[in-house]
Amino acid sequence: MNVLIITPPLVQLNAPYPSGAYLKSFFKSLGHKATWLDLSIELVHEIFSHSGLARLFDLTEEKAMKLAAKAESEGDEETALNLRRYVLQSDLWINWIDDIVKILCDGTDVSTREICHKFMFSPNVPRGARMENYIANLDREPNADDTRNLATMALADLADYITVVFDREFSLVRYAESITVNETSFSEIEKNIDSPVLKEFYGRVLESKIDIKEKTLVCISVPFAGTFTPALFTGRWLKENFGDKVYVTFGGGFVNTELRDIDDTALGRYTDSLSYDRGYGSYKAWFDSGAFENFTDESIYKMTRIVPCSDGSVRIIKAIHESSACEKFENEITESNVPDYSDIDFSKYPRVADDTNPMQRLWSDGAWMKAYLAHGCYWHRCAFCDTTLDYVSSYRMTRTENLYKSLSRQLKEHGIRGIHFVDEAMPPKAMVKFADLALADRQNFSWWGNIRFEKVFTRDMADFMAAGGLIGVSGGIEIATGSGLDSISKGTDINSIVKACCAFKEAGILVHAYMIYGYFGETEQDTINSMETLRQLYEAGLLDSCFWHKFVLTRHSRIYSEWKEGKYPDLKPVEPKNAGIFAKNGLHFEGENRLAKFGDGLNASLQAWMHGEKLSMSVNKWFDFKTPSPTIPKDFIENAIALYEAERNSAWGKIPSLEKCRWLGGKIMRDGRRIIWNYMQEEYRSKLPEGKDDIQKEFLDALECLKCEKFYPDAMKNFLAKNPAYEKPFRKLRGSGLIEV
Numbered sequence: 217m218n219v220l221i222i223t224p225p226l227v228q229l230n231a232p233y234p235s236g237a238y239l240k241s242f243f244k245s246l247g248h249k250a251t252w253l254d255l256s257i258e259l260v261h262e263i264f265s266h267s268g269l270a271r272l273f274d275l276t277e278e279k280a281m282k283l284a285a286k287a288e289s290e291g292d293e294e295t296a297l298n299l300r301r302y303v304l305q306s307d308l309w310i311n312w313i314d315d316i317v318k319i320l321c322d323g324t325d326v327s328t329r330e331i332c333h334k335f336m337f338s339p340n341v342p343r344g345a346r347m348e349n350y351i352a353n354l355d356r357e358p359n360a361d362d363t364r365n366l367a368t369m370a371l372a373d374l375a376d377y378i379t380v381v382f383d384r385e386f387s388l389v390r391y392a393e394s395i396t397v398n399e400t401s402f403s404e405i406e407k408n409i410d411s412p413v414l415k416e417f418y419g420r421v422l423e424s425k426i427d428i429k430e431k432t433l434v435c436i437s438v439p440f441a442g443t444f445t446p447a448l449f450t451g452r453w454l455k456e457n458f459g460d461k462v463y464v465t466f467g468g469g470f471v472n473t474e475l476r477d478i479d480d481t482a483l484g485r486y487t488d489s490l491s492y493d494r495g496y497g498s499y500k501a502w503f504d505s506g507a508f509e510n511f512t513d514e515s516i517y518k519m520t521r522i523v524p525c526s527d528g529s530v531r532i533i534k535a536i537h538e539s540s541a542c543e544k545f546e547n548e549i550t551e552s553n554v555p556d557y558s559d560i561d562f563s564k565y566p567r568v569a570d571d572t573n574p575m576q577r578l579w580s581d582g583a584w585m586k587a588y589l590a591h592g593c594y595w596h597r598c599a600f601c602d603t604t605l606d607y608v609s610s611y612r613m614t615r616t617e618n619l620y621k622s623l624s625r626q627l628k629e630h631g632i633r634g635i636h637f638v639d640e641a642m643p644p645k646a647m648v649k650f651a652d653l654a655l656a657d658r659q660n661f662s663w664w665g666n667i668r669f670e671k672v673f674t675r676d677m678a679d680f681m682a683a684g685g686l687i688g689v690s691g692g693i694e695i696a697t698g699s700g701l702d703s704i705s706k707g708t709d710i711n712s713i714v715k716a717c718c719a720f721k722e723a724g725i726l727v728h729a730y731m732i733y734g735y736f737g738e739t740e741q742d743t744i745n746s747m748e749t750l751r752q753l754y755e756a757g758l759l760d761s762c763f764w765h766k767f768v769l770t771r772h773s774r775i776y777s778e779w780k781e782g783k784y785p786d787l788k789p790v791e792p793k794n795a796g797i798f799a800k801n802g803l804h805f806e807g808e809n810r811l812a813k814f815g816d817g818l819n820a821s822l823q824a825w826m827h828g829e830k831l832s833m834s835v836n837k838w839f840d841f842k843t844p845s846p847t848i849p850k851d852f853i854e855n856a857i858a859l860y861e862a863e864r865n866s867a868w869g870k871i872p873s874l875e876k877c878r879w880l881g882g883k884i885m886r887d888g889r890r891i892i893w894n895y896m897q898e899e900y901r902s903k904l905p906e907g908k909d910d911i912q913k914e915f916l917d918a919l920e921c922l923k924c925e926k927f928y929p930d931a932m933k934n935f936l937a938k939n940p941a942y943e944k945p946f947r948k949l950r951g952s953g954l955i956e957v
């Protein structure tokens with residue numbers, strides 16, 4: 217059967233959302249003809265192109281001038297000037313937009329360097345407010361290397377223009393999110409489907425990209441709330457244009473969290489079914505049940521169907537969620553399935569330079585092939601997390617070797633070097649294996665992803681993974697106090713967090729932390745102590761970036777299910793009135809805003825700390841209201857670092873297990889007894905025992921055999937057994953290239 221997988225707009229600009237890659241591979245493995253269309257990136261190119269902007273200005277010039285006149289009459293000269301400038305410079309925008317996009321896509325068929333000079337310095341180029349601010353705030357003379365930042369600001373300026381004069385829901389990411397999040401009934405959401413951008417631009421994308429001649433299963437991914445109205449628009453368009461040739465189904469994160477209890481048959485105007493969780497089991501069950509025509513009334517595993525009846529009415533046949541055969545099938549596929557990016561042209565994805573922080577830039581800059589080392593989270597116990605849902609609770613490792621081979625081949629085919637592992641938390645064992653494979657294969661990949669900060673991450677492991685391509689990790693610290701971590705069942709402690717951060721930072725790996733405030737039962741003292749811990753972590757140089765989230769109680773979280781069992785009598789969730797069918801996962805609870813006042817100070821301090829500023833200022837000074845003083849010692853993190861160093865040095869003082877050893881120190885040059893090598897930008901020297909020249913050479917040959925690409929530990933084992941005097945110089949290589957993982 218034909219299967220069409222659609223990523224509707226708008227998701228992240230710089231990399232395709234991975235669900236399409238996994239589904240394509242899955243359908244192909246079942247023998248179907250599967251095609252994946254990323255219509256999110258197609259919409260970006262439809263708008264931000266010569267013809268797109270010509271059309272946009274045609275549609276909006278008049279309104280923009282009226283809005284400018286209105287702003288002027290109200291004394292808002294700046295807005296008036298800004299709006300008029302877009303219109304008056306519209307020819308420049310239209311002429312420049314294709315080159316602006318090419319600059320962000322790392323150039324392709326043009327010599328971008330010459331364009332960069334002109335774009336940066338010529339007066340005959342378009343300019344918006346963000347671009348002007350960017351140039352004005354540079355603390356040095358601008359140069360052509362700034363052009364990517366300026367081109368990013370140009371897209372943001374145009375997006376602002378679109379939001380103000382054309383479509384107030386427009387945003388470069390998560391378009392129309394507020395409609396889905398704020399509206400409580402489906403009929404209200406339906407009223408917003410024909411929004412200007414979807415109608416005038418996205419409709420054209422659908423027309424030009426989709427033509428269905430044979431019966432086709434169309435799977436539309438709805439990862440976030442913002443993709444829901446575009447998904448509805450897509451589903452309706454497919455049904456209107458291809459009738460019963462298409463069977464439409466929605467799946468993805470938003471469907472899994474918000475649409476599990478759907479009972480509104482109006483959704484049938486847009487989709488025939490909702491597929492939950494990984495999708496492998498539900499689609500297989502759907503095929504087995506007779507695909508298009510031969511459905512019975514029987515419920516399908518993890519697929520809720522909206523079925524038209526002969527009397528013109530519509531009914532909902534709810535999914536069943538248990539089937540041992542389907543679960544077994546789904547788990548087998550999860551282990552073996554690898555993402556397939558063969559339908560993707562990576563040169564179309566703009567790598568936006570929207571942040572100076574190197575860690576934060578990883579999210580928006582760079583062409584990443586997204587994949588996961590494991591489905592679900594191996595811990596799956598944090599109290600605030602959606603641990604009752606499949607994407608967290610159903611932990612299953614993929615076959616790392618299989619995944620490595622497939623990604624390695626595809627990276628080469630696409631000419632890109634980056635992998636973003638989108639695991640809930642990458643399993644350390646799989647990370648080490650992946651690095652080992654990349655090192656053995658001498659591949660120069662960069663990869664990064666989520667981890668859990670726990671003690672398993674040693675300096676040796678971090679060194680090894682960094683050598684194998686790991687460039688950044690992000691993970692939850694959440695409430696950075698001992699009791700805070702216990703209250704959310706984080707399963708780690710401050711010493712382990714510090715240990716992991718130290719190891720990563722020493723190995724040159726960027727570190728990002730997620731923080732939470734306002735958790736149920738959290739006191740002002742807890743928040744202040746958590747903030748002080750964070751300050752000390754920054755002061756010690758252990759974090760590169762960080763983000764504070766205000767705690768949201770969700771229906772699928774562990775704390776909510778335990779509350780239902782009577783475990784937290786003081787937690788008082790407020791069941792929403794008139795919640796409609798959407799946005800049901802997030803719940804309010806009594807007292808949830810007690811700590812909301814801390815938000816501004818927490819965020820402002822982070823901005824300063826991320827730039828190395830005000831690190832010694834007392835945390836209390838960030839608030840304009842009275843706050844308790846921190847009760848944790850000033851040397852709290854310093855002491856934890858000392859513990860880490862003691863442990864690291866003690867490990868380096870021992871002879872490592874040869875099976876677990878790897879030599880990362882590269883070439884060793886010998887000058888008589890003296891050896892010299894360079895590891896992680898430092899030069900090291902050592903002396904070998906006196907003796908015959910060929911024994912010294914044999915030692916270095918045995919060391920070569922500890923490199924990943926020719927790993928043969930028996931060479932060193934045999935050598936040391938014959939030459940015990942070399943145990944000392946061998947041990948001395950620890951910490952300077954000889955690691956144990």
Ligand code: SF4
Pocket residue numbers: 593594595596597598601602603608640641668692
């Ligand atoms: S918060 Fe992260 S570590 Fe905790 S259960 Fe959820 S996915 Fe796992």
